Amino acid sequence: MSLEEISIRWHENPMLKPRIEKVVVNVSVGKSGEPLEKAMKILEELTGQKPCVRRAKKTIREFGIRKTEPIACLVTLRGEKAQDFLKRILQTVDNKVSERAFDEYGNFSFGIKEHISILATKYSPELGIIGMDISVTLSRPGYRVKRRHRGKSKIGSGHLLTRDEAILFMKDAFGVEAT
Numbered sequence: 001m002s003l004e005e006i007s008i009r010w011h012e013n014p015m016l017k018p019r020i021e022k023v024v025v026n027v028s029v030g031k032s033g034e035p036l037e038k039a040m041k042i043l044e045e046l047t048g049q050k051p052c053v054r055r056a057k058k059t060i061r062e063f064g065i066r067k068t069e070p071i072a073c074l075v076t077l078r079g080e081k082a083q084d085f086l087k088r089i090l091q092t093v094d095n096k097v098s099e100r101a102f103d104e105y106g107n108f109s110f111g112i113k114e115h116i117s118i119l120a121t122k123y124s125p126e127l128g129i130i131g132m133d134i135s136v137t138l139s140r141p142g143y144r145v146k147r148r149h150r151g152k153s154k155i156g157s158g159h160l161l162t163r164d165e166a167i168l169f170m171k172d173a174f175g176v177e178a179t
Helices: 003-012 034-047 080-091 163-174
Strands: 019-030 054-055 071-075 107-114 130-138
Touching: 003 071, 003 163, 019 080, 034 054, 034 071, 034 080, 034 130, 080 163
Parallel strands: none
Antiparallel strands: 019 071, 019 130, 054 071, 107 130
């Protein structure tokens, strides 16, 4: 099916048009204590939400990490906050995302090496510079059927989101160029 046909299908049937379900921003510091606190403060300033701490799953002696030690933080954004943050973040990468970043279900991820490259972000010497990973989950209306507690059911293969549809949606909605 061509990209034009897909776009026409979306206008005819609004249940087929993709949407942004969530944007997850992850900062992995690798240490607990002060570096993690600084990363949490930066993440809270960028997103406007309080970050959630993630702990190490196992001990790695070479890196000095113990099991259950807090080593990362993340924020999950949904709705308008997710769209606004994604617009800002995509400008940082010049609205270009690699085609390899998209998986077979239309989700995609990319990274940013320095948070100060994000628009309207100022460098703070006491906090430093951190990098982050951004994961975007796309879905269609009706995907709740797969995750709901009562009456859980499968989603038909015709309703699943594909890589090409996700790339087209990101191009239409955010002007993202898949390279």
